[in-house]
Amino acid sequence: MSMNLPNLLTWLRIFAIPLFVGIFYLPPSWLSPLGQNLVATIIFSGAAITDWLDGYLARTLNQTSAFGAFLDPVADKLMVAAALIVLVHLERLDAPIALIIIGREITVSALREWMAQIGKAKSVAVSFLGKIKTASQMMAILLLLYHDPIEDYFNPQIVGTWLIYLAAILTLWSMIYYLKAAIPQALQNP
Structure with a gap:
């Protein structure tokens, strides 16, 4: 190390x-x-x-x-x-949304590890979609953590909730993208 x-x-x-x-x-x-x-x-x-x-x-x-x-x-x-x-x-967050995001992270991490072991790591490299998901997720988490309204002009909880739902949708979409990339390898390397 x-x-x-x-x-x-x-x-x-x-x-x-x-x-x-x-x-x-x-x-x-x-x-x-x-x-x-x-x-x-x-x-x-x-x-x-x-x-x-x-x-x-x-x-x-x-x-x-x-x-x-x-x-x-x-x-x-x-x-x-x-x-x-x-x-x-x-x-401040519904458990199913947290489970979707955490479950995807575990799944894609395991998938990347497996793909690296068979020499196909580039097939599941970080995509642009994954980067958008991460940006949406990070902004949502920051807003949900802050939580308290800023004057009468901005409610972080509402905006954060919308962003975390967007992140959950992008999470599922990006997981499908990675799984599609891996399925041919899974069929060839049982």
Whole structure:
């Protein structure tokens, strides 16, 4: 395992998960509900930024590694799953939507692993559709975490709910896309 700056940022993202979840279990005398929402949104935003930053730094500093390529998507999926579970617990997100998104992540990760083992990893490389899904999902999670209306002009819960439903639709669509790419390989490599 190589410990470089990109991998350190990825580890920080993983270590931030208990802090992120724990924010919502602090007593109101320590942090108000609005404060909890704000701090959790900031932590999740930081995680999203470090997700982009660690990949950028790995390429720019020529510090890519097999371990980093493995750990980065694991960190992403753990953070997103934790956020979705927290949002379900806070009754800001319906459980079936969280299950669709988490289930897709597990399925596509397993599919990518299998395709890599048979030498066909490029068949299930990240698609543009997957990137749109991720952007919609991340914005939705941020808005649902913040939750509280901003004056009378903007309700993050409403916009976040629409975006998470869009993300769920794109999640299913992208999973079908990846499965279609993998089916011919499954038939050839039983």
